[in-house]
Amino acid sequence: MPRKIILQIYPDKANDSDYVFKRLLNDVGLRAENINSWEIVKRSIDARKKRPQIRLEIDVFINDLPKQSIAYRSTLKSGNRDAVHIIGAGPAGYFAALKLLENGVKPIIYERGKDVQARRRDLRQIQQFDNVNPDSNYCFGEGGAGTYSDGKLYTRAKKRGDVQNILKILQEYGAPADIQIDAHPHIGSNKLPKIIQAIRNDIESKGGEIHFNARLTDFIIEKGILKAVVINDLTEVPVNHLILATGHSARDIYNLLVNKNVKVEAKPFAMGVRIEHPQALIDQIQYRQKPRELHLPAAKYSLSCQINGAGVFSFCMCPGGFIVPAATAPGELVVNGMSLSKRDSPFANSGMVVSVGPEQYGREKQLDGLEAVRYQSKVEQAIFQFNESASQAAPAQGLLDFLNGRLSQDTCPTSYIPGVYSARLDHLLPEHIVLNLKEGLKQFGKRMKGYLTKEAQLIGLESRTSAPVRIPRDKESLEHTEIKGLYPCGEGAGYAGGIMSAAMDGQRVAFKIAQKIIDQ
Ligand SMILES: Cc1cc2nc3c(=O)[nH]c(=O)nc-3n(C[C@H](O)[C@H](O)[C@H](O)COP(=O)(O)OP(=O)(O)OC[C@H]3O[C@@H](n4cnc5c(N)ncnc54)[C@H](O)[C@@H]3O)c2cc1C
Incomplete structure (x- = not known):
């Protein structure tokens, strides 16, 4: 010992x-x-x-030596047994595929987006020309929503799987060794694509298949059993076990499930803004140093409180990061955050959101499980339409102006490439969000002296914090509660909230299926 x-x-x-x-x-x-x-x-x-x-x-x-662990990649076997189909090549989909290969089961993945390199061109299209490709964007494409992100690798869902195992796997595929020891590990979106490519190469070399530009467009269900899926409205693929890991932004999948009478349930999520400060100011607040000393990383923060029964909290804080346009369809405006491994941009941004529950979306006319999705989508579209230029430019309001209810004369410098324009976010956002956000921000200002400053601004809309839907599954078999052969998985199904928990859920679901196949 x-x-x-x-x-x-x-x-x-x-x-x-x-x-x-x-x-x-x-x-x-x-x-x-x-x-x-x-x-x-x-x-x-x-x-x-x-x-x-x-x-x-x-x-x-002192008396012994550290245990030598076995290289993870050497534990992958050729996938010779029955194929398992996976929809979505995000962390849930790829870690499910790896787990299947650990058990000698062949994964066949269908991904609506492009491979991780080709995807870059579509991100440039959104950033520079406002063109949102509904199959290839910051959420869709190889590696899923986590690829062009901050690559934060911590999770509170430690009981849902083996966090250390996921970190070890990521390290073997090229992540820095530091992720194994850092209390708050992160990779950065300049390094993530290579890691994802290396995972794909292993999956394919062991006999797995990955099909890009391949969108699931229909389910063929007979007497409560999933028989086949249709890809690109064209090809019918018979399936025995289907892992559905399509992420929180695949609204077409949620609609399709409801149209097929497959049960889904509306679920609380959170909505608000991105808040952006100069990184030097956050460093000064957190480290009491200006500038911070060379060997300290860009400082971060995590804030949360309860206001009138609603949670108000910082979300996916990106020190030294960038705000990015994360819409998945034309006609909507959504922002999110990412960073490079060095976290060296001069800005600190974070989601600053308020929980949204049935009191808000339950007022929708139709209660079919999609009411929270409709609520979310309505606000995203309203924010987009507010700007007559129909671009990805985002409305911004100085933090102090938001608190005092006035239009900002000027916008602050920002990392958001499509640009910002001055607008009354306190008028554009739902009242419930504005009231609670104001109170929450005032509390946070007391905890972090200097946080409430004219140098900070709010940029809207942050709405894709987690899935607004849960696709119910049996606790034991992890199969859909009503449809045999369908395995809802990852964030889109409501069982994860971040890269790590999605990867762990992918492993968990795949292991259940592999066991079932092996026992047959
Ligand atoms: C900009 C940004 C930054 C983020 N930063 C972080 C971070 O730092 N740390 C963190 O933990 N989390 C972060 N997240 C969240 C994280 O990315 C997600 O929680 C995680 O990727 C969820 O994994 P998943 O596999 O369940 O789904 P996703 O990653 O969403 O993957 C789903 C995949 O399914 C595909 N798909 C959807 N519909 C279909 C269909 N019909 N047919 C075929 N394929 C389909 C999509 O194209 C996508 O590739 C960030 C998200 C964004 C957008």
Whole structure:
């Protein structure tokens, strides 16, 4: 058993292994000749001190050596058994495919978007020319919504799977080793595409199939059993087990399910804005340093409170990041956040959202499980239509102007490439969101002195925080509660909220199916 040692070290020394080793000897009174090996197992920032310190959790091996773990990729087998079909090549779909291959089962994936490289051209089209391709955008395409993201890899859903296993797999496919030890690991959207490509190469080399530009357009269901799916309105593909991992933005899938009388349930989600500050200001608040010292990463924050029974919270905070246009169809305006691995843009952005529940969407005329989707979509379209130029330019309001109910004379500098224009977000957003957001922001201003500043602005609309629908599945078999052979999976089905939890759900569903096939 290793001896656990905690060291607190100033940032400029935390990556100097000779220094860390000396501190191990001095602080803990160990002798060099008694140490077989040592390794950092957890790294976090302690910003409570006058000068922030890096907290290192170190395993020191005195009588033994660290266990050598088996390379994950060597555990993949050729997929010779019955094929399992997967719809969607996001984290849920790809991690499901890998799990099937661990068990010798062949995955066949259909993805409506393009491969990760070709997808870049469509992102440029949205950023620079306002053209939203409904099959290839920030949410759709190889790697799913997580590809051109911040690549934050933490989750609160630790009980839903093996977080360390997902991190190990990502590292083997090219993610930096730091993700294994950082308290808040992240990859960055410059590195994610290569990792996704490497995963695809392994899936294909083991006999799996991946079809791009292949959208599921119909389900063939007979007497409660899923018999086949139709791809691109053309090709009927018979299926025994179908993993449906189409993400939270595939509204056509939700509509199709309802049209086929497949049960779906409306579910609470959250909606609001992106808030953008200068990164230097967030660094100053969190680290009390301006500029922050070289070895500290761009500072982040996480805020939440309850106002009148509604949750108000920061969401997907991107230090040193960019705000991006995340619409999935023409005629809607949605923003989200991403960053590169260095997180070195001069802006800090975060979703700042309010929970939306049945009190809001339950007033819709039709209650068929899609009422929350319609509510979400209505606000996205209204925000888009407000701007007569029909572009992806987003409405913006200075933070103080939002709180005081006035139009901003000027907009602040922003990372959002399609541009912003001054508008009364306090008039454009639903009243419930405006009232609670105002109160929440005031509370956050008390917790982070300097957060409420004229240098910050709100940009709308942040609405794709999680799925507004749950596709019900049996707790044990993970099959749809009414349709045999259909396995709702990942974020779109309401069982995940982020890259890690979607990947874990993919593994979980795939393992259930693989077991079933093996037992047959
Ligand atoms: C800009 C942005 C930044 C984000 N940043 C982070 C972050 O830093 N950390 C984090 O944890 N999460 C982040 N997220 C959220 C995260 O990406 C999702 O939670 C995660 O990708 C969900 O995984 P999934 O596999 O369930 O679905 P998705 O990733 O949404 O994948 C679904 C896939 O299904 C495909 N599909 C949809 N319909 C069909 C169809 N009819 N036929 C065939 N294929 C179809 C889509 O094209 C897509 O590729 C971010 C999201 C966005 C948009």
